[in-house]
Amino acid sequence: MPEIWEQKHIVFFDGECGVCNFWVQWILERDKKDQFMFASLQSDFGQKFLSERGLETKQFNTLYLWKPHQYYLIKSKAVLKIANLLGGIYNISVIGKLMPTFISDKIYNKISENRMKLSTQKCFLPDQHQKKKFIEV
Numbered sequence: 001m002p003e004i005w006e007q008k009h010i011v012f013f014d015g016e017c018g019v020c021n022f023w024v025q026w027i028l029e030r031d032k033k034d035q036f037m038f039a040s041l042q043s044d045f046g047q048k049f050l051s052e053r054g055l056e057t058k059q060f061n062t063l064y065l066w067k068p069h070q071y072y073l074i075k076s077k078a079v080l081k082i083a084n085l086l087g088g089i090y091n092i093s094v095i096g097k098l099m100p101t102f103i104s105d106k107i108y109n110k111i112s113e114n115r116m117k118l119s120t121q122k123c124f125l126p127d128q129h130q131k132k133k134f135i136e137v
Helices: 018-030 044-052 075-086 088-098 101-113
Strands: 009-013 036-040 064-067 071-074 134-136
Touching: 009 018, 009 044, 009 075, 018 036, 018 075, 036 044, 044 134, 064 075, 071 075, 075 088, 075 101
Parallel strands: 009 036, 036 134
Antiparallel strands: 009 064, 064 071
């Protein structure tokens, strides 16, 4: 029997980054279709995901979106896909697909480089429902 997370989109994020934690909360509040689960890149689950794909396991400045047994996306492509999956007004993110990836990733990288300066928030406490959406932090 498959694990519950195998049916979801998994968002891998830097568990020590205030900006990343802000966006996790933002997604949680808008995930009306219960499509997402979350794991920090520093967790055993996150490290396994990275190492199985030959990805960097010590740098946590990249957001990953993984649909098990289908695909994983990184950086701006992951952000745009998350917005698209949330639907509604966030479907406007389709406009972002018109921008070449090298440009959107350049913007993503600039934000990522400065993310620790952008927020001092280090952690948040999920409620009981939200806790079920975390694989490992």
